[in-house]
Amino acid sequence: MCRFILAQGRFPARDILEAAVGMSCGRTADHDGPVHVHPHGWGAVWREDGAEHGLGVHRDIRPLAESWRESPVPNLTTDFLAIHARNATLPENHGIQYTHPLFRNDELPWYFMHNGFLPTVHTLLGMESSTFDSREYFDYVIPAGAHTIDAEQALRLLDAIPPGGTSGNAIAVNSREAYLIHWTSPDNASPRYFTMQRLRTPEMTVISSEAIPDLAPVDQWEPLKPGIVQVIPITSADVQLLHS
Known part of the structure; x- marks a missing residue:
């Protein structure tokens, strides 16, 4: 169970990071979930001209509230930023290899952040048992070699996941565009x-x-409808705001 946030347009990166810090500590929790504190590491991905794959990345296994000032994120100037604060569902899945954004170095490299627990998705990959559900979900919903996410196909894949999990909420990013997946069992x-x-x-x-x-x-925020995959353009320094 995790918390994440993305921003697109013109914004102070420090404000978005401090918002993520608040969520990681439970300061803004107003929900029906059992988890309020998310201390098991954090990560960020942002658009950065000249960076490898056109994206800057940061990961830290320490709690976000303790380590955010030591990161490059507060001083960024960017028009796309996504931040993930993690609460590990399984105690053995701690460490940098489990810290989001997860990375896959395909022909078109991908970064992936997940909020939820999908312990049955491994069966759809032909695996006998699960080792890390977020990695398995990443490989399931974005097959190796994919350059895009087709919304209809992705939702069909999500609906096919066997019962037993919670959510497939995710942010997937490559050098061309980002995607928000909003889906819950x-x-x-x-x-x-x-x-x-x-x-x-x-x-x-x-x-x-x-x-x-x-x-x-709070009354200026709107809940997203369930079961959507939304494309977020990030390829231009003067991105058109995502208002659809």
Whole structure:
């Protein structure tokens, strides 16, 4: 169970990072989920001209609240930023190899952040047992060699996951575009916990696991409808805001 946030447009990176810090500590928790604190590492991915794959990346196994000031993120100037704070569902899955964003070095490299627990998805990959559900979900919903995510196909894949998990909420990023996946198993016990919230202003679009009062009053946030895969353009320094 994790928390994440993405911002697109014109925004202070420090504000988005501080919003993620608040979620990681439970300061903005207003939901029906059992987890309020997310201390098991964090990571970020952002658009950066001149960086490898056109994307900057940071990972840290320490709690976000303890280590964010030592990262490059507060001082970034970028028009796309996604941040993930992790609470490991299984105690053995700790360490940098489990810290999001996960990475796959395909012909078109991908970065992936997941919020939820999908312990049965490995069966659809032909595996006898699961070793790390987020990695298995990554490989399932974005097959090796894929350059895009087809929304209809992705939702069919999600609906085919056997019962026993919670959510497939995810942010997937390559050098061309990002994708928001908003999908939760129909039998999960915490629907509000997994409902993403969106804030739209003339300057920016923010999509977050929780409404963040420090960014805007709660009544300015809108819950996203379930079962969507949304493309987020990130290829231009003057991106057109995601208002659809």
